[in-house]
Amino acid sequence: MKLLTPILTLLSALTMTGLTSFAAKAQNKGDDLMLEMHQASRKNDKTRLAALLPQVRGHVLEPLAAYWELRARLDTAPDSEIRSFFSAYAGSYYEDRLRNDWLLQLGKRRDWATFTAEYPRYRMRDDREVRCYALATEAMNSKANVAEEAKRLWYALREADDGCTYVADHLHSGKQINGLDLWRKARIAMDANRPRPAKDAVDIEAPRLSEQVTLIHADPAKYLDKRIIAITRNRKELAVLALIRLAASNPDEAAERLDKHWDLMLSAEERHWTWGVIGKQAAQKLQGNAAAYFAKVQKDSDLNDDLLGWKVRAALRQGQWRQVLSATQAMSPESQKDPTWVYWRARALLASPASDAAQKQEAHNLLRNIASVRGFYEQLALEDLGQPITVPERPAPPSPQEKASALNNPGLQRALYAISIGLRPEGNREWNYSTNLHTPGGMNDRDLLAAADLACQRQVWDRCINTSDRTKDLIDFEQRFPMPLREIVVRRAEQIKLDPAYVYGLIRQESRFITDARSHVGASGLMQVMPATAKWTAKKIGLTNFTPDQINDREVNVAIGTGYLKLVLDDFEGSMPMAAAAYNAGPGRPRNWRNGPVLEAAIWAENIPFHETRDYVKKVLSNTTNYAAILTRQPQSLKARLGQVGPRNSQTVEVNPDLP
Known part of the structure; x- marks a missing residue:
């Protein structure tokens, strides 16, 4: 289609006629206009968008410009204009993107006839709220039982939304989901510190009590101290919400209140869930009694996958392999396929004192199912099967x-x-x-x-x-693990006696080698260095005349990033997992996280309280191992890089106590 003619083809044709300079100037002007439209779109400036759109007709990014302009007034645009957009940009991302936006609007309007007609044409299918609206229409039109998918989507959403709340209300009216399903949503939301979706869930089941959710979120202890004459089921569920909220700040106090007062009043399922949340909160604080709290859960199937995951982590810290096995077996079929839980289930089978030939065979089958170079647990599975980590044979290049x-x-x-x-x-x-x-x-x-x-x-x-x-x-390792700026990175790493594979493993996770990358907290460049950290490190490594504007210079960014990483690594006695955690979350947190029992580093990493840092450490170490295989062309070991993690040796001192 003419409007989508690639700009490179256009420039090539113009070169042959000697008009390249003119075309470049015209295109640059078009680029400037696109950037201006971008700013107008961010401000929802409908007038400016409408004025600029005619000036970018024919630009390679015209579909994006047209999308911005129409999206800004989608609530008032006639259906005929929306369908004209779909026709003009048929097959493009922006056709589907606008249909996504329109479906959301149709759902909010409850225009189910138009929604039902348009939804089959929606290709992305990646918007949970749109899918929830679609499930509602399926339940209305065919009386299909969509409860399980609706609950899964609703439970996964952390923020309040109209679509999944609507389908939950509709299914509750049709008796496809029950009161416990609604209270479980409220529990999950309260545990995630999201009072609004918790209130929305309670409002469906017990509208006269939903205002209590806001009060409970603000002061759970006050609610638990109230003298309640009639202990109804709904009142008990509100108490569960209060205990969940209290556990976030003080799991031990929540446990004491549950043990002394509420334990006998709650149903077995309510009691098990509450102990599970208390155990989770204690585990996230790395308390030694977390496993003991989880031990009060007498039926693992009463917990969801999130709580079961924390039960596994707490059990791993205590070496309680039987609990690891029971918790992984109680997980949903989807979670049981996750390499994390496949790996620990296999380890639990092998660690069982009564492990017989059948259990060992099952464990080895589980390890074989995930063993590869693709990720952290896949690599550990390879090594547990006695296979080193090597560069896979490269596939034939693209023809x-x-x-x-x-x-x-x-x-x-x-x-x-x-x-x-x-x-x-x-x-x-x-x-x-x-x-x-x-x-x-x-x-x-x-x-x-x-x-x-x-x-x-x-x-x-x-x-x-x-x-x-x-x-x-x-698997093409040359693509998956590229090494841009190899001369700069390797030279700098070798100068300060830092493993270049570790540097590349970290950069790959930090910025994906985007030199001008900037995080939401202000970290910049290849190695995502914070301004204050850059200033401190520059002094430490003797980088004179450093100014903040230099941080995106590739040489400077690598010098400061590797310099800081080396200082962190030395401070943590050469532990790559702890240094990676410190690079991501600051050194103070892993200094605390290392206290407690001496653990194999895989268990320590899995118990990192922050999801982002936990994922980061595992990916950096996995990346590092694969980069080492590429750089050395020799078999590698992830386990050797992990080692063990425990309290600092009392005879050693922190190298840089002021490390930012």
């Missing part, structure tokens, strides 16, 4: 035809162009759409390798890595 297909993909072209002019989030979303859902079933492995190759050639490293990471059967 000229496969490369041409990726190059000529309009969505990929627009995505790369958007990224090149500073619209990275917009470009990333269209890239992900084009590689995931542009064709039915998404791209196959060969298509993904070709798309990743295109991103690599353009040095858009995050798209290169993320796309290559998604291949199922073909």
